[in-house]
Structures are given as C-alpha cells and as structure tokens.
Amino acid sequence: MVEDKSSQAVIFSARALTKTYLMGEVEIHALRGVDIDLYAGEFVVLLGASGSGKSTLFNILGGLDSATSGDVRYQNRLLTGISDRELTLFRRSHVGFVFQFYNLIPSLTARENIAIVTEIADNPMTPEEALERVGLGNRLDHLPAQLSGGEQQRVAIARAIAKRPAVLLCDEPTGALDSKTGIRVLEVLQQINQELGTTTAVITHNEVIGEMADRIIRLSDGKIASIHGNAQRKAPKELFW
Structure with missing residues (x-):
C-alpha cells in the first residue's frame, strides 16, 4: 500500500537520483535511479540494511553531497548544480541534522553548543527555548561530559531545531543508545x-521504529524497494526492541 499524499505540499522531490563512487578501479553504485518525495509535516522512516543507500540519499537531500545524476528539488527550487555557497546557505536556513554521534564541542556548555547555530541563523530560537523543548532546560550550563548519552543526543536535537528548520534529517539517532534512552529521544x-x-x-535499520512513522520507505541495493503508509502509528513508549 502506498498512502495518498497528493493533498500535501512536497518539501523534497528527487527524480532518477544516482550516486556512484570510485574505489580504486571499482565503481560502487550507492543509488540507482531513486525517485522520492517528502511531504510537509510528515514523520517518515527510511529502513534498509547497511549499504542500502539510506545515508547517501539523506546526504544528497540535505545538501551535504551531490548526486552523480538526477535532480533534487526543495519546495520546487532546483538544488542540482547550485554552487557550494548556495548549498551552504540552503543547509543553514532550511535543514537540521541529527546524527548517531552527537558531535558536541566538549569544551562548550549545552547552551554554548546551541549558540554556535543560533548566532548565524536568520530567525532562531534562543538556546534556552531549544533546550526547554527537548526537556533539558535545567542542563543549560552543563558540559557534554556531564551529560548522559541520551541527554547529549537531545542537546544535538536542540541544536538542530534551534534555527527553526523546515526539515529535520536524522541518521540513526538512537544507534548509540540503549532502548529506554532511545525511546526518550x-x-x-x-x-x-x-x-x-x-x-x-x-534513517534506521531498526524495523520497530517504523511503527511510529506516517510512512515507511524501504531501500535495498540503492533503490526504493517499497513505500507504505502507516494507518496506526504507535507512540515511542509502545515500541519494544
């Protein structure tokens, strides 16, 4: 089943995306003609084994990498072929990133880690508001070493949302966490x-997380294997793995 989303605005639209890497004399085909749309306000989970192309696809959508061929549009603006400076401005203004590892600066407090982003954003939250939204309003002045893994990941989420991005791209955000902490994230x-x-x-390899999504998109061998709507989304606390 493919859920009808025709009434919703398209945020990202990618067509015929390919990505090929050269490893010595060997060509690695990370993406093989991917067509995909992401819609305004949805929660989507991309599932697939390691090497299926999930992270490559996200990096291209988020402007961290470029496709070998094919087109990517963001709110109908063509991203393919724009300059590095334009890509930087696109990422800064429109996309927040959360990765498996938190990438916090160890010598800066939670507040200061977020301020690095808010100081260059156009219409940011305050670091205090961002941390309050992730339940860490009482950890403003803690260094990363004084926070648990789950708390550090929530600081990373606060940093990602502080610039008020239209899109949040999360690559294995619970991959380094135990199940209880992962559910909180x-x-x-x-x-x-x-x-x-x-x-x-x-992005996740964990099938269970797909149960909380509006849509589940499966990748296999660099291609979209299936797209399914999820009529009965579960809350994270109902997930078990």
Whole structure:
C-alpha cells in the first residue's frame, strides 16, 4: 500500500537520483535511479540494511553531497548544480541534522553548543527555548561530559531545531543508545514534529521504529524497494526492541 499524499505540499522531490563512487578501479553504485518525495509535516522512516543507500540519499537531500545524476528539488527550487555557497546557505536556513554521534564541542556548555547555530541563523530560537523543548532546560550550563548519552543526543536535537528548520534529517539517532534512552529521544523527535510541524525523516535499520512513522520507505541495493503508509502509528513508549 502506498498512502495518498497528493493533498500535501512536497518539501523534497528527487527524480532518477544516482550516486556512484570510485574505489580504486571499482565503481560502487550507492543509488540507482531513486525517485522520492517528502511531504510537509510528515514523520517518515527510511529502513534498509547497511549499504542500502539510506545515508547517501539523506546526504544528497540535505545538501551535504551531490548526486552523480538526477535532480533534487526543495519546495520546487532546483538544488542540482547550485554552487557550494548556495548549498551552504540552503543547509543553514532550511535543514537540521541529527546524527548517531552527537558531535558536541566538549569544551562548550549545552547552551554554548546551541549558540554556535543560533548566532548565524536568520530567525532562531534562543538556546534556552531549544533546550526547554527537548526537556533539558535545567542542563543549560552543563558540559557534554556531564551529560548522559541520551541527554547529549537531545542537546544535538536542540541544536538542530534551534534555527527553526523546515526539515529535520536524522541518521540513526538512537544507534548509540540503549532502548529506554532511545525511546526518550524518539519521543522528543515526535514532539518536535507535532508541535513545530517540522518534516522529520529518520534513517534506521531498526524495523520497530517504523511503527511510529506516517510512512515507511524501504531501500535495498540503492533503490526504493517499497513505500507504505502507516494507518496506526504507535507512540515511542509502545515500541519494544
């Protein structure tokens, strides 16, 4: 089943995307003609084994990498072929990133890690508001080493949403966490999606996480294997793995 989303605005539209890497004399085909749309306000999960092309696709959508061929549009603006400077401005203004590892600066407090982003954003939240949204309003002045893994990931989410991005791209955000802590992080992502209307896309190899999504997109061998709507989304606390 493919859910009808024709009434919703398209945030990202990618057509015939390919990505080929050269490893010595060997060509690695990471993406093989991918067509995909992401819609305004949805929570989508991309599932697939390691090497299926999930991260490559996200990096291209988010402007961190470029496709070998094919087109990517963001709100009908063609991203393919634009300059590095334009890509930087696109990422800065429109996309928040959350990765498996938190990438916080160890010598800076939670507040200061977020201020790095808010100081260059056009219409940011304050670091205090961003941390309050992820349930860490009482950890403003803690260094990363004084925070648990789950708390560090929530600081990373706060940093990603502080610039009020239209899209949040999350690559294995619970991959380094135990299940209980991972569920807390997923609750924060769900809350951001619902309260701010941020289109949220999560890469994972964990099938269970797909149960909380509006749509589940499966990749295999660099291609879209299936797209399914999810009529009965589960709350993160109902997930078990």
